[in-house]
Amino acid sequence: MVIDLLLLTTALSVLCWLLIGRIRNWAQRRAVLDVPDRRSPHNRPVPTGGGLAIAGLCLIGLAVAGTCGLVPLDRGLAGYLVAATLIAAIGWADDLRGLSIRLRLAVHVLAAGIFLASCPHWNQIELPWLGACQLGHWGLAITFLWLVGLTNAYNFMDGLDALAGTQAALAAAGWLLLGLLGGQSAISILALLLLAASAGFLAHNWPPARVFMGDVGSTFLGFTLAAIGVLGAAGQPRLAVVAVLLVWPFVFDASITFVRRLLRRENVFTPHQTHLYQRLAATGCPAGKVVLLYGGWALVGLLLGVGFACDPSLGWPIVLIIPALACGLWRLVRHEEALAAKKKPMDDATRVEDFARNQRFVVRVPVGETERERAAQEAGTSTNRHQPVKNVL
Numbered sequence: 202m203v204i205d206l207l208l209l210t211t212a213l214s215v216l217c218w219l220l221i222g223r224i225r226n227w228a229q230r231r232a233v234l235d236v237p238d239r240r241s242p243h244n245r246p247v248p249t250g251g252g253l254a255i256a257g258l259c260l261i262g263l264a265v266a267g268t269c270g271l272v273p274l275d276r277g278l279a280g281y282l283v284a285a286t287l288i289a290a291i292g293w294a295d296d297l298r299g300l301s302i303r304l305r306l307a308v309h310v311l312a313a314g315i316f317l318a319s320c321p322h323w324n325q326i327e328l329p330w331l332g333a334c335q336l337g338h339w340g341l342a343i344t345f346l347w348l349v350g351l352t353n354a355y356n357f358m359d360g361l362d363a364l365a366g367t368q369a370a371l372a373a374a375g376w377l378l379l380g381l382l383g384g385q386s387a388i389s390i391l392a393l394l395l396l397a398a399s400a401g402f403l404a405h406n407w408p409p410a411r412v413f414m415g416d417v418g419s420t421f422l423g424f425t426l427a428a429i430g431v432l433g434a435a436g437q438p439r440l441a442v443v444a445v446l447l448v449w450p451f452v453f454d455a456s457i458t459f460v461r462r463l464l465r466r467e468n469v470f471t472p473h474q475t476h477l478y479q480r481l482a483a484t485g486c487p488a489g490k491v492v493l494l495y496g497g498w499a500l501v502g503l504l505l506g507v508g509f510a511c512d513p514s515l516g517w518p519i520v521l522i523i524p525a526l527a528c529g530l531w532r533l534v535r536h537e538e539a540l541a542a543k544k545k546p547m548d549d550a551t552r553v554e555d556f557a558r559n560q561r562f563v564v565r566v567p568v569g570e571t572e573r574e575r576a577a578q579e580a581g582t583s584t585n586r587h588q589p590v591k592n593v594l
Contacts, residue, residue, distance in 0.1 A: 206377075206393065209393065209397075210393060210396060210397045210400070211397075212397075213258065213262070213393075213394065213397030213398070213401070214397045214398075214400040214401040214404075215401065216258065216397075216401070217254050217255065217258050217397060217398045217400075217401025217402060218401035218402075218404050218405065220254035220257070220258070220401075221251045221254045221401060221402055221405050221412060222405070224248075224250055224251055224253055224254055224412070225248045225251065225405065225411065225412040228248035228249060228250050228412070229248050233248060233249060233250055233296065233297065234246040234247060234248055234249065235247050235248075235249045235413050235415075242360070242361055242362070242482060242488065243362075243409070243410070247410060247411070247412065247413055248411075248412045248413070249296055249412065249413040249414070249415040250293070250296050250297075250412075250413075250414075250415045250417060251402055251405060251406070251412040251413060251414045251415065251418060252289075252292070252402070252414030252415050252416075252417040252418015252419060252421060252422070253289070253293060253415075253417050253418070254398065254401070254402070255395075255398040255399065255402055255414065255418050255421065255422065256285070256289035256292075256417060256418065256421040257289075258394060258397070258398045258401075259285075259391065259394045259395055259398055259421075259425065260282060260285060260286060260289070262390070262394040263278070263282065263387075263390060263391055263394060264282060266390045271386065271390060272386045272387040272390050273386070273387065276319040276320070277319055277320035277321075277387075277432055277435070278387055278432075279319060280315055280316045280318065280319025280320055281316055281319075281320070281425075281428050281432070283315055283316075284312035284313065284315045284316040284424070284428070285312070285421060285424055285425060285428070287308055287311065287312040287315070288308070288309065288312050288352065288420050288421050288424045289417050289420070289421045291304070291305055291308040291309075291416075291420075292305075292415065292416035292417035292418070292419070292420040292421060293415075293416075293417040295416045295417075296415040296416050296417055302470050305416075306349075306353075309349050309352050309353065309420070309424075310349060312348075312352075312424065313345055313348040313349050313352075313424075314345075316348065316428060316431070317341065317344060317345060317348070317431075320428075320431055320432060320435065321431075321435045322340050322341045322343075322344035322345070322431065323336055323340045323343060323344045323347075323431065323434055323438075323441050324336055324337075324340045325340075325438045326434070326438050326439075326441040326442060327438045327439040327441075327442065327513065328442060328516075329442065329509060329513075329516025329517065329519045329520050330516055330517060330520055332513075333438065344431060347427055347430070347431070347444075348424065348427045348428065348431070350427075351423045351424070351426060351427040351448070351451075351452070352420050352423040352424040352427065353420070353423070354423060354451060354452065354455035354456075355419050355420065355422055355423025355426070355448075355451060356416060356419040356420050356423060357455055357458075357476065358419075358451045358454060358455060358476065358478070359413075359414065359418075359419035360476065360478070360479060361478055361479070361482060361488050361491060361492065362406055362407065362408040362409065362410040362488045362492070363403055363406050363407045363408060363410070363488070363489075363492045364478060364488075364491070364492050364495060365414065365418070365419055365422060366399050366402050366403040366406050366414070367399075367403065367492050367495070367496045367499070368448060368450065368451055368495065368496070368499055369395060369399040369422045369426070370396055370399035370400055370403065371447070371496060371499045371500055371503055372395075372426050372447040372448050372499070372503070373392045373393075373395035373396035373399060373426075374392075374396055374503065375392075375443075375447045375503040375506060375507060376388055376389075376391075376392035376395075376426075376429050376433070376447070377389055377392035377393050377396055378507055379433065379440065379443065379506075379507060379510055380392055380433075382507075382510075382511065383433075383436070383437060383510075385432075385433060385436065387432065388429055388432060388433050391425070391429060392429065395422075395425060395426075399422075402414060402418070407489075408487070408488040408489050408492070426444070426447070426448055427444070429444065430443070430444025430445075431444075437510070439509060439510055439513065440510060442506075442509065442519075443506035443507075443509060443510050446502040446503070446505055446506035446509070446519065446523070447499070447502055447503055447506050448499070448502075449498070449499070449502045449523060449527075450495045450498045450499050450502070450530070451495075453527050453530070454476055454477045454478060454530075455476070457477070457531070458475055458476050458477065461475070462475065477530060477531070477534050478491055478495065480534050480538060481494075481533070481534050481537060483541075484537040484538055484540070484541040485541060486537060498526050498530070501522065501523075501526065502523070505518055505519050505522065505523070
């Protein structure tokens with residue numbers, strides 16, 4: 202069975218890779234490009250819209266699996282297909298011509314409403330150490346905020362080559378494992394499709410990226426990873442916490458940045474460069490190292506989440522490790538920024554010193570001076586033409 206899953210995932214990854222290659226060529230011909238600005242980490246126009254292949258592979262693949270009877274095509278799954286299609290459609294339209302934030306947010310709210318109308322929301326969650334927690338009337342609001350929030354947070358975090366794709370691949374791998382262990386075929390199939398699509402995309406997007414996923418990909422991934430958590434928690438309340446653990450680096454980065462901007466009374470909907478990953482990259486840290494750092498922490502969340510899903514008594518490491526890693530990320534960013542701030546004045550001083558050293562050997566000879574005066578200047582005597590020049594011969 203494991204070999205069959207590997208072969209299927211590989212085949213789907215290759216298919217997605219081929220589709221993204223075609224989309225990339227089409228985007229270049231039609232000038233569907235991400236043009237760099239002062240916030241962009243790249244310095245050249247890059248084709249965008251590769252996420253269309255991710256969304257298409259997942260949605261079509263899940264619909265075919267439901268039609269063939271591989272997964273039960275119930276109300277929850279049908280609601281997800283409709284809602285995710287809306288999310289992908291508005292994202293693709295935004296990639297092509299640019300849409301207002303209000304319109305996009307309105308569609309995200311509508312999609313979350315459609316999904317929650319067909320799927321039970323979080324009524325009860327099981328927290329590490331605290332056990333079962335009844336949400337009551339707050340359950341619907343929390344689930345709604347989770348869906349809309351992660352959809353947009355994932356879009357905000359898609360600002361560095363391979364960052365969003367790596368997080369999606371790791372989270373999908375975790376859901377695939379949990380779906381197989383829990384016997385939830387719908388989650389297993391959707392996670393497998395998501396894993397294969399993310400892997401195929403990473404082959405094009407690893408630094409330096411040759412294509413971007415665009416809003417069609419980032420919002421679709423965010424909504425899908427949030428929706429899987431809702432679908433899974435309907436049968437096992439612990440999976441609500443696991444859903445957060447699988448994407449905790451993105452949740453932490455987006456949340457702390459959002460709160461900081463609110464406290465500073467900034468417009469949270471305007472573009473900025475204050476996410477932790479952006480600040481880390483701005484210090485000169487290569488994109489690949491930032492991706493591996495976030496991927497490593499996501500892998501820790503995956504291991505903790507799977508352990509907690511299998512055995513609730515393993516929840517205590519979550520309470521200790523995740524806050525420690527979150528503080529470590531914050532401290533790392535501050536440390537790298539401090540080092541960069543110290544290095545910059547040193548670089549300026551070095552440039553001034555080099556300039557002075559070069560200028561030391563430049564002899565400026567006023568027009569009309571005699572050879573005797575030039576010799577005197579080279580010997581270190583006065584070069585003032587109004588003063589007598591020492592005879593150096």
